[in-house]
Amino acid sequence: MMTEALEQAVLQHKTPIFDHMQAVRFLVCQDKILGLLCLDLVKTQRESRASFVVFLCANLICATGGPAGIYYDSVYPHGHYGSSGIALEAGAAGKNLTEWQYGLASLHPRWNVSGTYMQSLPRFFSTSSDGSDERDFLLDIFTDPNELLLKIFLKGYQWPFDARKARDGSSLLDILVFQETQKGRRVFLDYRQNPVSHIDFSALPFEAGDYLSRAGACFGTPYERLAHMNRPAVDFYLDKGVDLKTTPLEIALCAQHCNGGLSVNHWWQTRIQGLFCIGEASGTHGVYRPGGTALNAGQAGALRAAQYIAAQTPCPLPVPGQLPETVRSQIEEILLLANQTLGSLPENVTELIDSAKNA
Numbered sequence: 001m002m003t004e005a006l007e008q009a010v011l012q013h014k015t016p017i018f019d020h021m022q023a024v025r026f027l028v029c030q031d032k033i034l035g036l037l038c039l040d041l042v043k044t045q046r047e048s049r050a051s052f053v054v055f056l057c058a059n060l061i062c063a064t065g066g067p068a069g070i071y072y073d074s075v076y077p078h079g080h081y082g083s084s085g086i087a088l089e090a091g092a093a094g095k096n097l098t099e100w101q102y103g104l105a106s107l108h109p110r111w112n113v114s115g116t117y118m119q120s121l122p123r124f125f126s127t128s129s130d131g132s133d134e135r136d137f138l139l140d141i142f143t144d145p146n147e148l149l150l151k152i153f154l155k156g157y158q159w160p161f162d163a164r165k166a167r168d169g170s171s172l173l174d175i176l177v178f179q180e181t182q183k184g185r186r187v188f189l190d191y192r193q194n195p196v197s198h199i200d201f202s203a204l205p206f207e208a209g210d211y212l213s214r215a216g217a218c219f220g221t222p223y224e225r226l227a228h229m230n231r232p233a234v235d236f237y238l239d240k241g242v243d244l245k246t247t248p249l250e251i252a253l254c255a256q257h258c259n260g261g262l263s264v265n266h267w268w269q270t271r272i273q274g275l276f277c278i279g280e281a282s283g284t285h286g287v288y289r290p291g292g293t294a295l296n297a298g299q300a301g302a303l304r305a306a307q308y309i310a311a312q313t314p315c316p317l318p319v320p321g322q323l324p325e326t327v328r329s330q331i332e333e334i335l336l337l338a339n340q341t342l343g344s345l346p347e348n349v350t351e352l353i354d355s356a357k358n359a
């Protein structure tokens, strides 16, 4: 809904939108941005051959999100490739690139199972890859049922994996789920059954017991508690064809946010003059990004970059046909790569990407 509202604002300003253009190369000369090379996805598909478009510009704001495509288990929408790699290739600097947030998420559909999805105390179980050999693997680790229930409850608002909460805290669950999937097993949340044979709500540790009692949710199955505390959370899955009342939900520890990214100054400009980077692609989030700040950060960066660009004397645009030799060779390099890739049949790009993701 945010995206739709922002798109409306862009259209109201009559700003042209060039849709289905995948940025594949920043065109840079002497550490100054001169343009962008894009793959025209529609024309490429229609004509079965790589078709490119060059945009020439004096300023460019990169807002392509995290480099999510490198992960096998990911809660990002499909097709989020990012452009961090091509920005680094063009000479931008990176910052905190190893700082990612991971959390438990459902695989079909991709969605974070935070908040009430955990506070409703679902059962965790695993199976072998073909769905047989169902096991309550957490019960091998937690001998005290109340300790297990507290950890599941806390996972609701201690959602992303946090090394500080790994030893005795709720992030232990992330590790246990991850270990289980590393064994080739599948892990599910089950809202039909409680995680232990009997929940004594009056004996729950205070943090969980007090919350559930205030919410009037000291009863029934995880599904009944979830529906009572947060009906839209149930409806979200129902809309996507998953009825939590009857169907277990497959989960994994998934990549969800890149806290690092391209290094920018206080106007969100990279070390390349005219190349700005905002939102998740910029390394402005800090290792401990508090939940919910990402969307605000994107808008703050966008405003700062726009203010800076608007206050500058406009630079003359590069003239088509008079591009510096370095830029021409940057374009030619990509054309050559595209021809070589398409020329080598059978196509093996998908296979290479899959094996890199699985490594």
Ligand SMILES: Cc1cc2nc3c(=O)[nH]c(=O)nc-3n(C[C@H](O)[C@H](O)[C@H](O)COP(=O)(O)OP(=O)(O)OC[C@H]3O[C@@H](n4cnc5c(N)ncnc54)[C@H](O)[C@@H]3O)c2cc1C
Pocket (backbone or CB within 6 Å): 021, 022, 023, 024, 063, 064, 065, 066, 075, 076, 077, 079, 080, 081, 082, 083, 110, 111, 112, 256, 257, 278, 279, 280, 281, 291, 292, 293, 294, 295, 296, 298
């Ligand atoms: C499941 C989930 C839940 C979240 N919940 C919250 C929340 O509650 N609160 C919060 O603040 N944050 C949340 N986040 C994080 C937040 O959504 C992101 O950080 C934010 O959307 C990033 O915005 P962005 O504009 O930088 O990039 P994105 O929203 O990722 O947009 C990037 C766009 O660029 C396009 N793109 C990528 N590469 C290229 C390329 N090479 N060429 C052309 N286009 C390209 C993509 O297709 C996409 O349209 C959540 C993230 C996930 C995955």
